[in-house]
Amino acid sequence: xxxxxxxxxxxxxxxxxxxxxxxxxxxxxxxxxxxxxxxxxxxxxxxxxxxxxxxxxxxxxxxxxxxxxxxxxxxxxxxxxxxxxxxxxxxxxxxxxxxxxxxxxxxxxxxxxxxxxxxxxxxxxxxxxxxxxxxxxxxxxxxxxxxxxxxxxxxxxxxxxxxxxxxxxxxxxxxxxxxxxxxxxxxxxxxxxxxxxxxxxxxxxxxxxxxxxxxxxxxxxxxxxxxxxxxxxxxxxxxxxxxxxxxxxxxxxxx
Amino acid sequence: xxxxxxxxxxxxxxxxxxxxxxxxxxxxxxxxxxxxxxxxxxxxxxxxxxxxxxxxxxxxxxxxxxxxxxxxxxxxxxxxxxxxxxxxxxxxxxxxxxxxxxxxxxxxxxxxxxxxxxxxxxxxxxxxxxxxxxxxxxxxxxxxxxxxxxxxxxxxxxxxxxxxxxxxxxxxxxxxxxxxxxxxxxxxxxxxxxxxxxxxxxxxxxxxxxxxxxxxxxxxxxxxxxxxxxxxxxxxxxxxxxxxxxxxxxxxxxxxxxxxxx
Numbered sequence: 001x002x003x004x005x006x007x008x009x010x011x012x013x014x015x016x017x018x019x020x021x022x023x024x025x026x027x028x029x030x031x032x033x034x035x036x037x038x039x040x041x042x043x044x045x046x047x048x049x050x051x052x053x054x055x056x057x058x059x060x061x062x063x064x065x066x067x068x069x070x071x072x073x074x075x076x077x078x079x080x081x082x083x084x085x086x087x088x089x090x091x092x093x094x095x096x097x098x099x100x101x102x103x104x105x106x107x108x109x110x111x112x113x114x115x116x117x118x119x120x121x122x123x124x125x126x127x128x129x130x131x132x133x134x135x136x137x138x139x140x141x142x143x144x145x146x147x148x149x150x151x152x153x154x155x156x157x158x159x160x161x162x163x164x165x166x167x168x169x170x171x172x173x174x175x176x177x178x179x180x181x182x183x184x185x186x187x188x189x190x191x192x193x194x195x196x197x198x199x200x201x202x203x204x205x206x207x208x209x210x211x212x213x214x215x216x217x218x219x220x221x222x223x224x225x226x227x228x229x230x231x232x233x234x235x236x237x238x239x240x241x242x243x244x245x246x247x248x249x250x251x252x253x254x255x
Numbered sequence: 256x257x258x259x260x261x262x263x264x265x266x267x268x269x270x271x272x273x274x275x276x277x278x279x280x281x282x283x284x285x286x287x288x289x290x291x292x293x294x295x296x297x298x299x300x301x302x303x304x305x306x307x308x309x310x311x312x313x314x315x316x317x318x319x320x321x322x323x324x325x326x327x328x329x330x331x332x333x334x335x336x337x338x339x340x341x342x343x344x345x346x347x348x349x350x351x352x353x354x355x356x357x358x359x360x361x362x363x364x365x366x367x368x369x370x371x372x373x374x375x376x377x378x379x380x381x382x383x384x385x386x387x388x389x390x391x392x393x394x395x396x397x398x399x400x401x402x403x404x405x406x407x408x409x410x411x412x413x414x415x416x417x418x419x420x421x422x423x424x425x426x427x428x429x430x431x432x433x434x435x436x437x438x439x440x441x442x443x444x445x446x447x448x449x450x451x452x453x454x455x456x457x458x459x460x461x462x463x464x465x466x467x468x469x470x471x472x473x474x475x476x477x478x479x480x481x482x483x484x485x486x487x488x489x490x491x492x493x494x495x496x497x498x499x500x501x502x503x504x505x506x507x508x509x510x511x512x513x514x515x516x517x
Contacts, residue, residue, distance in 0.1 A: 148510055
């Protein structure tokens with residue numbers, strides 16, 4: 001595109017990538033493409049007993065599936081739930097109530113793997129009477145509101161739930177025009193379409209990285225989870241300190 | 256694949272389907288938003304697929320507190336039975352490596368649902384137009400052979416221009432290169448059109464030339480042209496057409512301005 005000053009600029013669309021003319025694929029191209037696709041497949045690794053059970057066609061009995069996406073959500077569960085209970089790593093389930101599953105996701109999941117991950121995990125779960133709770137986080141800069149969000153308002157919670165969810169959310173529902181993306185969106189979409197009661201609690205924070213104030217914001221969701229698992233309402237400062245590692249200061253130009 | 260959100264699956268036989276292509280300026284999608292919002296269409300199902308980037312949110316067409324908290328997914332189907340109209344809205348980008356799969360999914364769904372015709376609302380980069388394309392209104396159409404017979408008269412009356420074929424290498428006067436269909440910035444538009452020709456699907460495409468920016472006026476332009484053909488709004492004599500903007504169009508360019516800025 002030419003500008004007034006006579007320079008030619010590349011034009012990019014926010015909606016579509018550069019067009020790729022479809023080249024006729026030969027056997028070799030198709031083979032390479034298949035191999036690349038295989039590399040991107042999601043594989044689940046369960047503990048040996050669970051793998052055995054799943055192989056013989058049984059689904060994991062589960063009344064509550066709790067998914068934490070992101071460092072703050074995951075560490076909140078580590079501190080408030082997982083430290084006070086005898087949990088198995090199978091995935092995790094408390095020994096005396098084997099129907100609660102906690103999953104912590106702190107790694108990056110590519111866009112084209114989110115749907116697949118969700119399908120594969122839910123394929124392993126018994127869906128009857130299943131309730132899903134997702135704790136996730138996002139930057140407050142992603143939150144759109146007519147009144148500019150002041151620094152004192154963050155961190156705060158917003159919720160989104162599927163039609164089958166009949167409980168009462170512990171915070172405000174996500175207002176228009178905000179949306180949720182990532183693994184939490186993939187899981188909620190799956191639950192909506194398959195009529196599984198589920199709710200996402202997203203915490204909007206102004207701090208990059210793990211932070212105890214952000215973690216504490218998830219506390220009200222405890223009242224919902226408290227029915228299924230025993231929770232530590234006030235963990236010791238030691239546990240909190242161990243969990244919140246100070247992020248390495250790579251540059252002290254901006255503290 | 257299509258999953259009904261109602262207790263009984265909807266019947267689309269002999270309905271007209273309107274759908275967007277995710278294309279430059281998101282014009283097709285904005286136009287579809289206007290149609291669903293104005294005609295107060297109800298959602299009848301989801302297109303549940305791994306071909307789209309996951310996203311979710313509350314009801315983008317909410318009119319009151321009662322219907323605000325309703326979850327919506329990246330691709331959904333809406334229906335207005337009295338108009339024999341169904342609309343597919345796509346809210347997320349198509350994963351690049353899955354665009355062929357997505358086109359196949361759409362084509363087979365259109366075929367199996369028994370739609371009498373499908374109309375794709377799309378757009379193309381304005382800066383890529385050749386001399387011919389810069390003439391007249393910035394709207395072009397394409398129609399598959401299966402739909403040509405039924406729509407020929409209407410299209411002639413509207414004096415719309417068919418999308419021109421352009422030379423593959425502009426400037427090169429090589430007699431061997433035949434002019435070909437080129438829809439830059441159109442996403443899956445060209446692929447969907449050629450697939451539909453091959454599968455004998457009665458499909459039309461409406462393409463608007465535009466650039467990225469505030470594309471709301473482009474959405475109105477496109478949906479008004481569509482209305483000239485399909486007569487979706489009640490009163491044809493009432494101009495300008497009264498399209499209702501949905502609540503999800505708020506803050507398209509970001510939050511309110513921080514007061515501390517001044």
